[in-house]
Amino acid sequence: QVQLVESGGGLVQAGGSLTLSCTASGGTFNTYTMGWFRQAPGKEREFVSALHWSGMSTNYANSVKGRAIVSRDNAKNTVYLQLNSLKPEDTAVYYCAKRSLRYGSFSSRPDDFDSWGQGTQVTVSS
Numbered sequence: 001q002v003q004l005v006e007s008g009g010g011l012v013q014a015g016g017s018l019t020l021s022c023t024a025s026g027g028t029f030n031t032y033t034m035g036w037f038r039q040a041p042g043k044e045r046e047f048v049s050a051l052h053w054s055g056m057s058t059n060y061a062n063s064v065k066g067r068a069i070v071s072r073d074n075a076k077n078t079v080y081l082q083l084n085s086l087k088p089e090d091t092a093v094y095y096c097a098k099r100s101l102r103y104g105s106f107s108s109r110p111d112d113f114d115s116w117g118q119g120t121q122v123t124v125s126s
Contacts, residue, residue: 002027002098002115009094009120012086020081022096022117030074033099033106035113036081038092047108049081059106086124093119
């Protein structure tokens with residue numbers, strides 16, 4: 001079972017940037033599409049971004065499109081999410097997740113991901 005650990009969250013002013021990391025251990029990493037989700041207090045978990053297992057394509061929610069870059073380093077078993085031009089509404093706990101289906105395509109549904117990290121808090125002050 002793959003285990004995921006996120007890091008890189010913190011407090012940042014509006015307009016700033018953060019790069020979140022998600023490191024995998026305990027299983028095959030580079031044959032799974034990886035996703036990033038976030039959950040703000042009182043709200044449902046929502047899709048942020050995904051990186052296809054091939055590394056050849058990415059997918060972004062409209063809310064972060066143009067401000068986020070997702071990437072992976074298979075040698076380090078790590079996926080990154082760079083967030084730029086941060087807004088107060090980006091404040092949330094950010095989670096990375098592994099698609100349940102090996103060689104699976106994109107999905108924005110949390111139910112299609114079977115391994116989750118513990119989350120990292122991102123707080124954007126105005």
